[in-house]
Amino acid sequence: MKSLQAYCTCLFICLFSLVWLVPDTARAAPALKNEAPAKSAVNPIEKRRELYEQISVLSGIPWYRLAALDQYERALTKANRKSRQQLGQYIGIFVTEREWAGLLNPDDQDEQPRSIRWFNGFGLDGDGDGVASRTSDADLLYSAAKKIMLFGTTEEEFETALWHYYHNPRAVKRVQQFAKLYAAFDRLDLFEHAFPVPVRSSFSYRDTWGTSRSWGGYRIHEGTDIFAHYGLPVRSTCYGIVEVKGWNPYGGWRLGIRDLNNVYHYYAHLSGFDKKIQIGTIVTPGQTVGWVGSSGYGKPGTQGKFPPHLHYGVYRDRGYVEWSFDPYPMLKQWENEERRRLKKK
Template identity: 55%
Template sequence: MVRKIFLPLCLAIVCFYIFPTYVNAKETKENVYQERMNLYKSYETPFVPWYRLAAVDQYERNIQEVRKDIPKRESIIAIQFSPEFWVGELNPNEEDTSPFSIGYFGGKGLDGNGDGKADRNHDQDILYTMATYLSEFGPSEEDFKTALWEYYKDEKIINQIITIQILYKHFNSIELDKHIFPLPVRGYNYSYKGTWGASRGWGGRRIHEGTDIFAGYGTPVLSTSYGVVEVMGWNQFGGWRVGIRDNHNTYHYYAHLAYFNKDLKVGDIVEPGTILGAVGSSGYGKEGTSGKFPPHLHYGMYKFNGRTEWAFDPYPHLLQWEKQTKKGQK
């Protein structure tokens, strides 16, 4: 009798404490997105729309999450300026907040909230300074790229920021974190396991940089994320493959396809569930080679950290996305 009462009571207590925590965490994340968006909208200009500010900010946030040599800015806005940029290279005071002396030494830091200080640790001052800097180059897409080049001096960084800008502008939102499993979780048979790092011999000794999801020929292959199609075509290793870059500095690689979605092309915007093509067994040879291995989707993920792009194991993400996708389809 005591056990019958005790177990339900324990479950009730657990639910009481855990469920509100989950809800509060979700609400907090949504509040951060809203606060961030409000700031972007407050400092956009006719030359610098909000999604350009948001793209630069998101890129900075992305690299801070994976780079140990860059301090992570614990605030709503992630953009960080160097002392030289903010106060001027010849300014003896790296912590200078006086707009007058900053301007005297050729610094770019500005007062964005009207408190008389140009503080590079203040979100409003940071966004106002970035908006002003970008606006100096003009309103066009090419002007924006020129501004990014002058600031970052790296084409790969520019490409990543432009991708983020495209997505934010198209969806009119910065809440683009949803992911799904790359194959339909119902109506088709499939299997997979963690094969990251396994040896591969064709084309020279190398390791397996992804997860193989085995399924029948023609099983639809779906985009796991929001993104922009960066690559489509033949690769001697991956056969017919599609490469998609998302707003988190991640490149998603879908290989060994039987064929592509005929309506898809490089530069297209995709979202979770967009059909990219179908499972096949293409690859390991000249264009059109097929049948050298059982049909499967090779799914890979690569992270760009502002310097290099490196592969990481997608298996834990696939397990999570599979559960989420199944739960969402109940």
């Protein structure tokens, strides 16, 4: 009898489980289908613009100057990956722990605005949470803005502020150039590229970076030669500012353009320049800046010592020095991208 009772008890428990547990599972399944969709990823360009405008309201510094300061630091981070790191999620401004807390602060991890201010540290509270965090985007940008705004908001005062901030004339010039670009286009996504000559024209090139050159003494070839007929249009490969224009004994009539990644684009052996191009001119990808020629290897006006071609080189600024790197992979990428775009038209 006891075994029968035990059997009945077990059977009842099993039936109870089927009645109550299964419906719960069935009810849970539709709930998964009705869950709210995951939020779309934040666009970093839009987030940075939002931060620039927020701090601009607090500081009175135009957003494009804050963007220029941040982009210069971002470009340095790319150039010096081993020695620098980006602290914020969206903002690229770099400050050491000691600078943030104050040089004489016994706590180099200090995040309290009062004690940081006592030790004349860099860090400030930019988002109003009562903490000056070196990894907070708002705190980083606001702290930098406060340093800049001490000198005023005019162009001359901004230049003075940059000098006191960096103590480096190259940095001052770069930030001013970047600010000019951002102000002109009123947007941040200025990183499109174009091939330096029309892709539907006749031209040829191969990777010649690093090969030896003898004219004027032994040196390496710091660029890629694009051979084309005399007078073929030469185009800007980027959004940038004309930094150099004129004659060079090696490059002949040459042009230098600085982009927002702090990369210097060098065009040499031109037969001439477009009349609109002057030092300080803003250029866009695909804009004609000159024409293929064979100038160079001598005094101003020397022509014809080699077949007509465009020498195209790129140099990255590390803050105090510039170094050449191979443009060939970028050229192939830009050529292929432009050909694909033309096919879609």
